[in-house]
Amino acid sequence: MKKFSILVTNDDGIFAPGILQLKDDLxxxxxxxxxxxxxxxxxxxxxxxxxxPLRVIEVERNGDFFGFGVNGTPADCVKLGIRxxxxxxxDIIVSGINQGSNTAIxxxxxxxxxxxxxxxxxxxxxxxxxxxSYTSKDFSYAGKVARQISREVxxxxxxxxxxxxxxxxxxxxxxxxxxxxxxxxxxxxxxxxDKRTDPNNRTYYWLTGKRMILxxxxxxxxxxxMNNKVSVTPIHYDLTRYDFLEELNKWKLAP
Amino acid sequence: MKKFSILVTNDDGIFAPGILQLKDDLxxxxxxxxxxxxxxxxxxxxxxxxxxPLRVIEVERNGDFFGFGVNGTPADCVKLGIRxxxxxxxDIIVSGINQGSNTAIxxxxxxxxxxxxxxxxxxxxxxxxxxxSYTSKDFSYAGKVARQISREVxxxxxxxxxxxxxxxxxxxxxxxxxxxxxxxxxxxxxxxxDKRTDPNNRTYYWLTGKRMILxxxxxxxxxxxMNNKVSVTPIHYDLTRYDFLEELNKWKLAP
Numbered sequence: 374m375k376k377f378s379i380l381v382t383n384d385d386g387i388f389a390p391g392i393l394q395l396k397d398d399l400x401x402x403x404x405x406x407x408x409x410x411x412x413x414x415x416x417x418x419x420x421x422x423x424x425x426p427l428r429v430i431e432v433e434r435n436g437d438f439f440g441f442g443v444n445g446t447p448a449d450c451v452k453l454g455i456r457x458x459x460x461x462x463x464d465i466i467v468s469g470i471n472q473g474s475n476t477a478i479x480x481x482x483x484x485x486x487x488x489x490x491x492x493x494x495x496x497x498x499x500x501x502x503x504x505x506s507y508t509s510k511d512f513s514y515a516g517k518v519a520r521q522i523s524r525e526v527x528x529x530x531x532x533x534x535x536x537x538x539x540x541x542x543x544x545x546x547x548x549x550x551x552x553x554x555x556x557x558x559x560x561x562x563x564x565x566x567d568k569r570t571d572p573n574n575r576t577y578y579w580l581t582g583k584r585m586i587l588x589x590x591x592x593x594x595x596x597x598x599m600n601n602k603v604s605v606t607p608i609h610y611d612l613t614r615y616d617f618l619e620e621l622n623k624w625k626l627a628p
Numbered sequence: 629m630k631k632f633s634i635l636v637t638n639d640d641g642i643f644a645p646g647i648l649q650l651k652d653d654l655x656x657x658x659x660x661x662x663x664x665x666x667x668x669x670x671x672x673x674x675x676x677x678x679x680x681p682l683r684v685i686e687v688e689r690n691g692d693f694f695g696f697g698v699n700g701t702p703a704d705c706v707k708l709g710i711r712x713x714x715x716x717x718x719d720i721i722v723s724g725i726n727q728g729s730n731t732a733i734x735x736x737x738x739x740x741x742x743x744x745x746x747x748x749x750x751x752x753x754x755x756x757x758x759x760x761s762y763t764s765k766d767f768s769y770a771g772k773v774a775r776q777i778s779r780e781v782x783x784x785x786x787x788x789x790x791x792x793x794x795x796x797x798x799x800x801x802x803x804x805x806x807x808x809x810x811x812x813x814x815x816x817x818x819x820x821x822d823k824r825t826d827p828n829n830r831t832y833y834w835l836t837g838k839r840m841i842l843x844x845x846x847x848x849x850x851x852x853x854m855n856n857k858v859s860v861t862p863i864h865y866d867l868t869r870y871d872f873l874e875e876l877n878k879w880k881l882a883p
Contacts, residue, residue, distance in 0.1 A: 418674030418703075419736045426824075426832035448673075453833060457821050478749060481674045481865055494733060494816055514883075521883035529879060534814075535869050537876075552881035556868040559789075561749055566712050569681075577681035578708060605881055607869040610736055613811040614790050614862040618847075621792075624784060626807035626860055628769075628776035 377403030377527055380463040380497075382450045383471065384484025386413045387432050387442045391470030391504065391512050396439070398516035399467060402524055406463070407432075407440025408454035410447060410484075415473075419487040420446045427453055447488035455495055466492035467523055469502035469539075470515045476505070476540050476594040476604065477560035477586070489536040490610055498526050499536040505598050506543035515541040518552065518603055534611070540594060540604040552603040558593040560586045632658030632782055635718040635752075637705045638726065639739025641668045642687050642697045646725030646759065646767050651694070653771035654722060657779055661718070662687075662695025663709035665702060665739075670728075674742040675701045682708055702743035710750055721747035722778055724757035724794075725770045731760070731795050731849040731859065732815035732841075744791040745865055753781050754791040760853050761798035770796040773807065773858055789866070795849060795859040807858040813848040815841045 379399050383392045387409035399405050411430065422445045432442045441458055443450050447468065455462055468488040475483045485501050492499035502519045504512055518541055526537065538557075542549070564582035571577055586595045597604040634654050638647045642664035654660050666685065677700045687697045696713055698705045702723065710717055723743040730738045740756050747754035757774045759767055773796055781792065793812075797804070819837035826832055841850045852859040 413679075416676050416678050418672065418676070418742060420673040420675050421671050421737055421835065423671050423835060424668075426834055427821075428830070428832050449835075452819065452835065453821060456819065457823065457833060478865075480867060481745065482676055487673060490736065517883040518881075522881060525879045525881065532869070532872055535872055552883075554873050554876040554881075556870065556873070557866055559866075564707065564711065566682075566708060568712065575683070577683050578712060579681055580676065580678060580704075580707065603881070605876065607872040607876060608867045609869040610733075610867065611812055611814075612735060612863045612865065612867075614787070614864040615811065617787055617790055617862040618809050618811065621809040621860065621862060624780045626773075626777060626780065626809075626858070628772040628807075 378461060378463045379403040379405045380454050380459065380466045381405050381407045382409045382447055382468050382488045384414045384417065384447045385472055386410050387440060390510055391472055393434060394512035394516040395467060395470050395519055398520040399523060402520060406459055408443060408450045408458055409440060410450060411442040411444055414446050414484045416482045417446050417484040418482055419448055419490060421448050422446060447484040448491040451488050451491040463497055465523055465526055466497050466499040467502065467519055470512045470519065471503035473503065473507045474505035474540050475501060475503040475538060476598065477558035480538060480557060486538055493534050493536045498531040500526060500539060501536060502539045504543055505540050509543035514546045534609050536608050538606045538608050540598050542598045542601055544601060548601055549603065550601045552605060553597055555592050555594045555597050555604040555606045557606055558595045559588050560584060560595050633716060633718045634658040634660045635709050635714065635721045636660050636662045637664045637702055637723050637743045639665065639669045639672065639702045640727055641665050642695060645765055646727055648689060649767035649771040650722060650725050650774055653775040654778060657775060661714055663698060663705045663713055664695060665705060666697040666699055669701050669739045671737045672701050672739040673737055674703055674745060676703050677701060702739040703746040706743050706746040718752055720778055720781055721752050721754040722757065722774055725767045725774065726758035728758065728762045729760035729795050730756060730758040730793060731853065732813035735793060735812060741793055748789050748791045753786040755781060755794060756791060757794045759798055760795050764798035769801045790862050790864050793861045793863050795853050797853045797856055799856060803856055804858065805856045807860060808852055810847050810849045810852050810859040810861045812861055813850045814843050815839060815850050
């Protein structure tokens with residue numbers, strides 16, 4: 374039987390706990406190659422590195438070779454992994470396990486999801502996996518979910534340009550009440566800047582903010598997670614708002 | 629009559645030629661505040677700055693106060709402009725004029741478009757404007773288009789969460805054959821990495837690539853631009869692939 378080839382990446386960096394769990398679990402269903410940023414790259418969105426050269430180092434964890442560290446973004450890691458570091462195109466790319474939720478508006482800021490997006494652009498099916506807590510270090514159930522959903526993707530395939538964005542609540546496995554398809558919520562941040570003065574009397578600003586949930590239907594990603602279920606949202610990158618094209622035809626667009 | 633309040637930003641940086649043209653043209657329809665990155669931030673995607681403080685400098689161009697320079701991304705500039713630098717929320721945000729096209733897959737890498745996305749997340753209507761050439765310095769017609777489309781947005785409004793992504797071909801005004809609504813194409817890059825060795829004998833990689841156009845319908849952004857027309861695509865950030873939810877319900881998602 375052919376062994377599946379799996380590329381694993383993340384945005385918390387190659388030394389994060391979530392990617393260690395992910396490699397462990399996915400090694401049970403295939404041969405895993407890790408290509409991940411050397412340092413944390415959270416909230417980088419879908420950035421790619423054009424103005425600097427990329428460099429690669431071989432990284433050990435627990436005394437063994439673990440993977441390739443790259444001085445770039447998660448999207449850079451996917452590009453470089455597929456084009457230069459792996460002999461053949463992988464069968465799937467799995468990104469994570471992210472520390473913190475990637476639901477609602479977070480999806481567009483997320484480096485974790487952008488790695489999966491880069492993957493489907495390169496015609497490799499992809500899954501992004503997040504644990505919806507900034508503090509819990511127990512990635513074990515999220516790892517099992519990542520393995521099962523990856524298995525299903527390898528078995529069934531995904532439509533062109535589609536990835537699965539998975540969010541796992543940080544609770545014990547026997548409290549989980551299901552794994553369900555969802556849609557992206559409209560939740561966003563109630564933000565402010567904390568304005569301060571540095572020791573040289575110059576002003577600087579820190580971004581701060583609280584998450585707001587703005588829609589409460591039972592099939593919304595954030596709502597599902599609040600209800601102790603794992604959320605699985607199919608995501609694509611045709612951003613066209615089709616239902617507005619007709620209205621736009623009536624506008625006087627030419628100067 | 630109330631004067632419109634307009635926030636202008638970009639990703640080529642506050643000293644780029646395109647943003648000078650944009651401020652000039654939009655000053656004819658309102659009061660313009662410029663908040664833009666101090667240095668070039670192309671291909672940053674929808675990055676925001678969480679790990680560093682943001683700083684602001686006042687920038688002069690041609691001997692007059694021009695705007696606020698920020699050591700962050702285009703999305704940072706929009707957040708900071710609205711929350712800290714402007715007295716009231718602007719009526720519209722216009723991002724550009726970008727040097728180079730933001731069509732098809734480029735939309736998801738684009739700092740120019742991400743500024744407009746951040747704007748609609750904050751409930752301010754937005755327009756992103758690009759000149760589809762990396763070399764032409766004649767932004768005058770693109771500036772006129774930006775002004776006219778901004779006028780229409782101020783008159784008609786936009787649906788919640790929708791921005792307009794405008795791409796202007798780099799040709800003379802009298803060769804332009806129209807300004808038309810379009811949808812995002814599937815075009816992407818045929819990419820490779822140029823692998824080199826530095827003077828210290830260490831390997832590094834440069835990303836290189838050629839644009840490919842992959843769909844040729846007459847309402848595709850890239851096709852419209854090739855046909856000497858201005859492309860206007862309504863864009864939104866609900867990334868859910870709705871038509872795959874039913875299929876996903878049949879999968880065995882739980883481990």
